[in-house]
Amino acid sequence: MCGIVGYVGKQKAAAIILEGLKRLEYRGYDSAGVCVLQAGKLDVAKKAGRVEVLVKEAARHKFTGTSGIGHTRWATHGGVTDANAHPHVSSDGKLALIHNGVIENYAGMKKFLAGKGYTFKSETDTEALCNLIAYHYAKEPAPKNGGSRFLESVRKALRHVEGTYGIAVLCADCPDEIVAARKASPLVLGVGDQEYILASDAAAIVSRTQNVVYLKDGELVHITPRAFAISTLDQADVSPVVDTITWKVGDADLNGYAHFMEKEIFEQPQALENTMRGRFAEDGSTAQFGGLNLSAAEFRQIDRLLFCACGSAWHACLVAEHLVESFARVPVEVDYASEFRYRNVPLDRNTLCWVISQSGETIDTLAALREAKRKGHRVLAINNVVGSTIAREADGGVYQHVGPEIGVASTKAFTSQLLLGAMIALYIARMRDMSFSDGVQYVQSLKGAPDLVRTVLKQAPKIRKIAKKYAKHADFLFLGRLSLFPVALEGALKLKEISYIHAEGYPTAEMKHGPIALVSEQCPSVFLVPKGDVFNKIVSSMQEIKARKGPIIAVVTAGSEIPPGVADEVIPIPDCHPAVLPIVATIPVQLLSYYIALERGCDVDKPRNLAKSVTVE
Numbered sequence: 212m213c214g215i216v217g218y219v220g221k222q223k224a225a226a227i228i229l230e231g232l233k234r235l236e237y238r239g240y241d242s243a244g245v246c247v248l249q250a251g252k253l254d255v256a257k258k259a260g261r262v263e264v265l266v267k268e269a270a271r272h273k274f275t276g277t278s279g280i281g282h283t284r285w286a287t288h289g290g291v292t293d294a295n296a297h298p299h300v301s302s303d304g305k306l307a308l309i310h311n312g313v314i315e316n317y318a319g320m321k322k323f324l325a326g327k328g329y330t331f332k333s334e335t336d337t338e339a340l341c342n343l344i345a346y347h348y349a350k351e352p353a354p355k356n357g358g359s360r361f362l363e364s365v366r367k368a369l370r371h372v373e374g375t376y377g378i379a380v381l382c383a384d385c386p387d388e389i390v391a392a393r394k395a396s397p398l399v400l401g402v403g404d405q406e407y408i409l410a411s412d413a414a415a416i417v418s419r420t421q422n423v424v425y426l427k428d429g430e431l432v433h434i435t436p437r438a439f440a441i442s443t444l445d446q447a448d449v450s451p452v453v454d455t456i457t458w459k460v461g462d463a464d465l466n467g468y469a470h471f472m473e474k475e476i477f478e479q480p481q482a483l484e485n486t487m488r489g490r491f492a493e494d495g496s497t498a499q500f501g502g503l504n505l506s507a508a509e510f511r512q513i514d515r516l517l518f519c520a521c522g523s524a525w526h527a528c529l530v531a532e533h534l535v536e537s538f539a540r541v542p543v544e545v546d547y548a549s550e551f552r553y554r555n556v557p558l559d560r561n562t563l564c565w566v567i568s569q570s571g572e573t574i575d576t577l578a579a580l581r582e583a584k585r586k587g588h589r590v591l592a593i594n595n596v597v598g599s600t601i602a603r604e605a606d607g608g609v610y611q612h613v614g615p616e617i618g619v620a621s622t623k624a625f626t627s628q629l630l631l632g633a634m635i636a637l638y639i640a641r642m643r644d645m646s647f648s649d650g651v652q653y654v655q656s657l658k659g660a661p662d663l664v665r666t667v668l669k670q671a672p673k674i675r676k677i678a679k680k681y682a683k684h685a686d687f688l689f690l691g692r693l694s695l696f697p698v699a700l701e702g703a704l705k706l707k708e709i710s711y712i713h714a715e716g717y718p719t720a721e722m723k724h725g726p727i728a729l730v731s732e733q734c735p736s737v738f739l740v741p742k743g744d745v746f747n748k749i750v751s752s753m754q755e756i757k758a759r760k761g762p763i764i765a766v767v768t769a770g771s772e773i774p775p776g777v778a779d780e781v782i783p784i785p786d787c788h789p790a791v792l793p794i795v796a797t798i799p800v801q802l803l804s805y806y807i808a809l810e811r812g813c814d815v816d817k818p819r820n821l822a823k824s825v826t827v828e
């Protein structure tokens with residue numbers, strides 16, 4: 212939610228900041244702004260609308276300064292207006308601030324500051340913090356021992372903040388300096404050649420440097436033209452750890468695709484290969500993970516797993532539940548992270564908690580992790596973004612290694628999470644009752660998943676035709692059983708998110724208990740139909756829909772025959788191992804949603820009201 216960028220160096224800051232904002236636009240895209248410090252003045256351009264609107268506005272300012280900050284907004288406090296866009300400038304004109312997060316006690320701050328003569332132009336919480344820093348700056352005594360009055364005033368103001376923030380601040384009196392800080396909102400500092408670039412995400416940095424420092428909660432960084440220094444709210448110095456980003460700038464480009472979502476759907480075979488690489492034991496019968504920080508003996512003690520996540524990642528947890536229970540015979544509970552954090556769940560000593568989060572920054576998932584840790588539980592994480600807050604706070608975990616996921620609707624990160632869930636099931640199963648030969652077969656099946664996904668992707672033109680036919684319908688049902696029930700939920704979520712069509716995911720047999728009331732010629736049902744025990748039952752459910760004139764799109768495993776006249780459209784998928792089936796069955800529902808959204812003229816990568824990384828409650 213909201214992307215922030217800051218630059219100090221020898222180049223003109225505005226162009227670099229605007230480029231960074233384009234790369235962070237997936238974090239929020241209702242308004243954007245930039246502030247450059249030039250000739251001792253804070254010059255601000257900001258506009259409601261996308262970054263491209265800001266680019267035009269910025270051109271009129273002819274910015275030349277070499278330090279600045281910029282922001283792309285996902286509104287929390289105050290509507291989408293030019294005035295509410297960031298940066299905000301303090302009413303004395305001394306300070307400019309960009310912010311990602313929520314200042315919960317802003318109302319009290321505003322009241323206090325209004326009493327001191329500060330004025331406000333926006334409805335945002337951010338402007339209150341900006342003026343509070345200005346208030347402390349005005350009061351701050353001349354620095355002793357070479358200290359910085361600018362830095363100390365930010366530190367003092369932040370001590371009064373309740374809430375979350377990633378901020379960057381410019382001061383009119385301090386050319387080529389930025390003070391930035393974070394608490395529960397991500398902030399990464401790129402350390403370049405005679406320049407520093409600060410951002411919510413490495414995507415905005417990687418074109419200038421691959422050397423980065425991930426700031427931790429409660430840390431501030433003071434950037435000057437020659438150096439940067441990190442310290443805490445309590446004024447303790449922190450030695451920086453410089454990491455190297457492993458991906459390159461091209462990874463976050465469209466590379467000829469029309470949308471990031473399309474690119475990311477078609478990247479899935481490679482993404483799955485990257486997720487698996489080096490993660491099978493030498494004997495080829497089980498999985499291995501480097502970063503769990505839990506010995507095999509400790510794993511054997513575990514008699515229950517808890518998975519927590521939000522959105523698509525929560526669907527991945529449901530699939531993991533199915534596979535772990537089926538193959539490893541260990542009971543699993545799945546909770547929405549947003550519920551878990553407030554539910555006071557009783558957990559026993561031998562419960563191992565997992566959180567799943569592509570971004571590693573989702574605030575509810577982070578809070579669930581912290582709550583489980585507070586209760587003394589070990590928490591492992593599955594994350595894609597290296598160095599993210601959840602990755603750093605978890606006791607151990609597994610990275611997805613699928614590269615940056617830019618499309619707001621999760622695709623390649625989701626199937627990679629399904630794969631890791633399947634690998635965790637295998638890992639635990641092989642410690643318990645799964646035989647060597649079943650393990651070998653399981654591993655071989657997982658290794659074959661990328662090719663099966665390639666086969667399904669070849670059906671894109673056919674799925675596009677189906678999408679064209681059904682794109683005008685206002686309601687959809689997605690129905691699946693067992694491990695494909697979460698895939699039905701995921702299909703419905705994808706369609707809702709990017710095409711704004713009302714869609715519901717249900718366990719197939721549950722359809723009779725209510726949702727069948729929706730069925731008519733106007734409400735297509737997407738059935739996920741695997742071979743096996745429940746095949747005939749699913750066909751009966753399809754008959755029930757057909758009897759009520761509901762159109763049926765069936766995703767069917769090869770070798771299964773749907774009786775003639777039951778399904779209107781059939782999308783075949785390869786028959787495969789149960790651990791791979793949810794991955795393979797996901798591809799058609801992703802493509803269907805993507806092509807339906809295209810038919811409806813929707814902005815696929817930036818759906819209305821959404822942002823990629825939900826760092827507010």
Ligand code: F6R
Nearest residue numbers: 522523524568569570573620621
């Ligand atoms: C759906 C989607 C969201 C995310 C959810 C969790 O397409 O992208 O539902 O899955 O916001 O995000 P992460 O995985 O970053 O915690």
